[in-house]
Amino acid sequence: MTFVAPPPAPARDPSDQTPSDHAQTDQPLTDRSGSDLTLSSDEVLRIRNDFPVLHQLVNGHPLAYLDSGATSQNPISVMEAEQEYYEQRNAAVHRGAHTLAFAATEVFEAARATVAAFVGAAENEIVWTSNATEGVNLVSYAFSNASLGLGGPAATRFRLGTGDEIVVTEMEHHSNLIPWQQLALRTGATLRFIPVRADGTLDMTAAGEILNPRTRLLAVTHASNVVGTINPIDDLVAMAHAVDALVFLDACQSAPHLALDLTALGVDFAVFSGHKMLGPTGIGVLYGKAELLAAMPPFLTGGSMITTVDMQGAEFLAPPQRFEAGTQRISQAIALASAVDYLSHTGMHRIRTREAELGRRLVEGVTAIPGVRLLGPGLGVERIGLAAVDVAGVHAHDVGQFLDEAGIAVRVGHHCAQPLHKKLGVTASTRASTYLYTTDDEVDRFLAVLAEVAPFFGVSR
Amino acid sequence: MTSSAMQQLYQQIILDHAKSANGAVAELAALDADAATAASAAGVRLAQSHQVNTTCGDEITVRVGLSGTGADARIDEFAWRGAGCSISMASASVLNDTVRGTTVAESEAMLDLFREMLRSRGTIEPDEEVLGDAAAFAGVSKYPARVKCAMLPWVAFEAALLQLAEPA
Ligand SMILES: Cc1ncc(COP(=O)(O)O)c(C=O)c1O
Numbered sequence: 001m002t003f004v005a006p007p008p009a010p011a012r013d014p015s016d017q018t019p020s021d022h023a024q025t026d027q028p029l030t031d032r033s034g035s036d037l038t039l040s041s042d043e044v045l046r047i048r049n050d051f052p053v054l055h056q057l058v059n060g061h062p063l064a065y066l067d068s069g070a071t072s073q074n075p076i077s078v079m080e081a082e083q084e085y086y087e088q089r090n091a092a093v094h095r096g097a098h099t100l101a102f103a104a105t106e107v108f109e110a111a112r113a114t115v116a117a118f119v120g121a122a123e124n125e126i127v128w129t130s131n132a133t134e135g136v137n138l139v140s141y142a143f144s145n146a147s148l149g150l151g152g153p154a155a156t157r158f159r160l161g162t163g164d165e166i167v168v169t170e171m172e173h174h175s176n177l178i179p180w181q182q183l184a185l186r187t188g189a190t191l192r193f194i195p196v197r198a199d200g201t202l203d204m205t206a207a208g209e210i211l212n213p214r215t216r217l218l219a220v221t222h223a224s225n226v227v228g229t230i231n232p233i234d235d236l237v238a239m240a241h242a243v244d245a246l247v248f249l250d251a252c253q254s255a256p257h258l259a260l261d262l263t264a265l266g267v268d269f270a271v272f273s274g275h276k277m278l279g280p281t282g283i284g285v286l287y288g289k290a291e292l293l294a295a296m297p298p299f300l301t302g303g304s305m306i307t308t309v310d311m312q313g314a315e316f317l318a319p320p321q322r323f324e325a326g327t328q329r330i331s332q333a334i335a336l337a338s339a340v341d342y343l344s345h346t347g348m349h350r351i352r353t354r355e356a357e358l359g360r361r362l363v364e365g366v367t368a369i370p371g372v373r374l375l376g377p378g379l380g381v382e383r384i385g386l387a388a389v390d391v392a393g394v395h396a397h398d399v400g401q402f403l404d405e406a407g408i409a410v411r412v413g414h415h416c417a418q419p420l421h422k423k424l425g426v427t428a429s430t431r432a433s434t435y436l437y438t439t440d441d442e443v444d445r446f447l448a449v450l451a452e453v454a455p456f457f458g459v460s461r
Numbered sequence: 462m463t464s465s466a467m468q469q470l471y472q473q474i475i476l477d478h479a480k481s482a483n484g485a486v487a488e489l490a491a492l493d494a495d496a497a498t499a500a501s502a503a504g505v506r507l508a509q510s511h512q513v514n515t516t517c518g519d520e521i522t523v524r525v526g527l528s529g530t531g532a533d534a535r536i537d538e539f540a541w542r543g544a545g546c547s548i549s550m551a552s553a554s555v556l557n558d559t560v561r562g563t564t565v566a567e568s569e570a571m572l573d574l575f576r577e578m579l580r581s582r583g584t585i586e587p588d589e590e591v592l593g594d595a596a597a598f599a600g601v602s603k604y605p606a607r608v609k610c611a612m613l614p615w616v617a618f619e620a621a622l623l624q625l626a627e628p629a
Contacts, residue, residue: 059466397517397546397610398471405467413517427544428518456467457547458476 039354048437050075061407064442069225069386069433070411071275081338085331093330108330111337118340120261127286127320128333132252133175135271135286140179141299147187151297160187165214170196170423171224174416176250180219196423200227200376215245222254226417227376228383237266257355257384259348262287278339283332293319300325351436355385358434362387365447371454375424385434393459396428406449474597479547484557489522489542504528505537510620514609519545523617527625534565546610553614555594572615579608
């Protein structure tokens with residue numbers, strides 16, 4: 001893994017050091033001294049100073065932002081990295097022989113290296129997409145194209161037809177479900193799913209029966225955006241690979257919250273979104289094992305992904321460029337790399353531990369409130385800092401309104417997981433989700449206001 | 462902390478209607494030819510509309526049955542079935558009380574008033590004499606995200622009426 005050093009920035013006043021300068025010289029953004037296992041409350045307060053958006057009043061109350069599972073906030077260093085790119089290096093990448101184009105290409109590829117290292121991948125295994133959803137579609141359409149015969153003999157393992165099976169789980173986000181439903185419809189393959197048990201965890205016994213030699217692909221989420229659990233990916237990879245199926249991992253809720261090593265996990269593909277991990281919107285990542293990407297036909301085609309073109313056809317570039325048609329999201333990729341630097345300097349192991357504490361605090365709190373039901377397993381099962389609840393007799397939309405009035409931002413609805421909600425016997429839920437900038441006090445405020453919901457709506461006994 | 466803003470939005474009338482759910486039925490099967498024929502034998506023209514609020518997943522189905530024609534057409538039957546927040550469910554209950562037994566022209570006038578009030582962002586002081594319980598939704602107009610919730614049953618009602626519109 002080599003890190004392509006960015007070109008020296010134009011001379012500036014040395015006193016004018018911005019966090020993004022630090023990020024590029026690989027120094028800590030702020031003092032993160034002390035190698036404790038978690039983030040202390042002082043540290044969380046220091047981290048919060050890097051996030052301007054958190055310091056505001058909402059409906060007369062300090063904002064308690066408990067919706068990072070939907071989208072996270074950006075630290076100043078990330079916004080500055082994007083601005084610095086536009087101020088100093090903006091140009092088209094991978095083309096042109098001028099100095100600026102060269103500088104832009106270098107920082108763009110350095111961003112790829114940073115993100116690759118963050119998830120234990122090689123640079124040529126990281127494809128930029130606009131978000132995780134696009135990454136799922138990219139792979140599902142590549143399978144489609146292979147099924148039509150594109151990609152030649154090398155693409156045989158992506159070819160699907162009648163008799164082949166695609167396996168998903170009952171807890172998938174719609175973004176890791178609908179593209180596979182559509183792929184099954186286009187190719188004649190059968191879509192099957194691993195059911196969720198009453199406690200919201202995957203039925204691994206059923207998984208053992210459902211994965212069989214006809215299975216060609218297993219698509220599964222790493223951490224659930226509803227029940228907050230971390231799935232046993234090691235076991236699932238072993239089971240899928242034993243029947244020669246590929247594994248596609250939705251890492252949207254894991255990449256931001258734990259130390260992710262995709263190579264060690266052994267998955268074949270993975271996707272995640274920049275905006276859920278302190279980065280901007282408009283950038284996501286598709287990971288694919290090098291030998292698989294090399295064999296896979298492209299989805300989007302056009303400029304920037306070809307070697308030679310004539311009027312009848314074209315030769316394609318090697319991955320990752322083969323899958324990056326058109327002008328890329330350059331500033332967003334650079335900003336995402338800055339976000340990844342921020343996370344790495346803070347320490348993903350510490351973030352995971354801190355969020356497990358917050359998750360426990362949420363679970364203990366919500367289960368102590370009469371009439372509030374936690375979706376998913378209770379204490380004793382590790383969860384990311386996320387808890388979705390059902391308040392008996394009060395619709396989630398009303399719960400969210402009531403919390404918002406107190407300055408507390410949560411997600412209400414089905415969180416793009418309708419089948420899972422149906423399985424758990426509800427149509428909608430209220431979800432609080434944390435991140436490295438969440439304080440204990442914010443969780444406690446959420447719990448206190450949540451306890452007032454049922455009495456206000458007149459459903460307390 | 463129960464703020465006055467919350468009490469303004471969730472007026473007691475609204476919470477009560479959300480519970481009583483006037484006009485709600487346990488089942489509302491799709492309108493098939495048999496049901497329509499049976500109704501028309503009794504002199505009633507039936508129509509039904511299903512609406513979903515995609516932002517939150519709230520759903521409602523509204524069925525109306527008209528007797529008579531032209532200006533005299535009257536809402537003889539009204540039933541709904543839905544799942545959703547207290548605002549949308551209360552709104553369906555109020556809709557039932559407001560339009561059942563009125564003429565089409567009267568109900569359309571109410572619909573216009575209700576919509577105008579909800580779109581006013583709190584600037585229209587509702588006339589309780591005219592609107593009755595529907596006036597309680599004035600507070601909702603200050604919450605643009607919730608206007609859709611309150612409108613959902615009325616939009617379904619409007620769509621059902623449209624299906625029964627007579628050629629001019
Ligand atoms: C588990 C999971 N998968 C997929 C997605 C989709 O991410 P995006 O909308 O950024 O493509 C999300 C985010 O909502 C998610 O939580």
